[in-house]
Amino acid sequence: MSAAEEFEQHRDLLFAIAYRMLGSVGDAEDVVQETWLRLAAADARPVSMKAYLSTIVTRLSVDHLRSARVRRESYVGTWFPEPLLNDRYEGPEESAELADSVSMAALILLERLTPLERAVFVLREVFGYSFAEIAAAVGRTEDACRQLGVRARRHMDEGRPRFDADQRDRERLAARFFDALYRGDVERLREILTADAALIADSGGKAPLWGAGIFGRENVSQLLATRFRALLDIGISVEPHTVNGQPGAVFRDRAHHVLHTWAMDIVDGQVQTIRTVLNPDKLRHVGPVANAWAVLREANHAAKRQRPLN
Structure with missing residues (x-):
């Protein structure tokens, strides 16, 4: 299988991560496209394509969040994420949790987190990445990621709405x-x-x-x-x-x-x-x-x- 074909297999997952990180369909698409360009320019084929691509899309999203923070602070009136009509990615067993994680209410709560807290929360709580995988993606130790995850979950639990489950x-x-x-x-x-x-x-x-x-x-x-x-x-x-x-x-x-x-x-x-x-x-x-x-x-x-x- 070619690198392009493997990338397409992971495209929806990469978009799902980027959108939850950024709250913008256009920005998420841009980050996914930049991830493909990084892969195409790589000298060697990664051992784990999913881990490699997840790392790139996470780091690009963190960088984008840091640069966008000033624009968000100067936004006129209430800020909501760009509406997402169809979440293209569905996990094998957690579609209900995935749906709630992309809700307007959840994405607004994510705005309270630092970019790194947001990355750890999305990768761990939404997509089930291990702390070892997250540490590699964000360039921090596993212990540091665990601490970031605890802080992120505390902030999210304080305000997360309890939607009807069905x-x-x-x-x-x-x-x-x-x-x-x-x-x-x-x-x-x-x-x-x-x-x-x-x-x-x-x-x-x-x-x-x-x-x-x-x-x-x-x-x-x-x-x-x-x-x-x-x-x-x-x-x-x-x-x-x-x-x-x-x-x-x-x-x-x-x-x-x-x-x-x-x-x-x-x-x-x-x-x-x-x-x-x-x-x-x-x-x-x-x-x-x-x-x-x-x-x-x-x-x-x-x-x-x-x-x-x-």
Whole structure:
């Protein structure tokens, strides 16, 4: 088997590592491509292709995180990772854990870690690498990696949400949720949303935004019922998708351009958080991006024509 063929066998795993490290589809693809270039330029064939490639992609991701930290600190408003519609890598026995590890909530928590803590956590907790393999990948001793892993897990455990375990249960609840939205049924929405429900968006200052977010079951249900109907009235379509391993959707305008995405956290049989990515820079990998400002103006006109909800 050629080096190129072996690389292709590992490509999805490399992307999965890089995306969890970086929270960006485009940056993860760039890191994977650079990994291939490093392999192609190597003088000798590595003994373990997986270990060699994992080391390169991890080190490139750590370097990228260090250089990107200033940009993240100056980001306008709430930062969410770029939405991932399909996680191309699935482990043999831990697909549920893999799905949760790529959730918006988990990736936001990973932002609290240092680049090395993040690398150790992703390799160990998500993909099951040994500490010997991790030590070789990050250039630290095994003891140092164990310490990094303990700190990383402590930070993650402090804030990690407890999603409903059964993916089918999540999907059934999401179907009920969207049915209530289509019907404009505020009462059913109230039943599906948790008391502390939140609708939070990432616009990066480049798309319309409802302040810092909408919070509380009553506020979220009223806004969703009103705004969703207005979007439907102007021809916005909603495509249910698994987004970052959780139930979600892609919203498109009449020209089939991407308006925004949703990813939902479902906890104890209710929708707790809806995370919306509006920043057009984070949507281009999904497809051509809509003009969100024009859609907002049209939706506002449509909302004014609606009868008040009871």
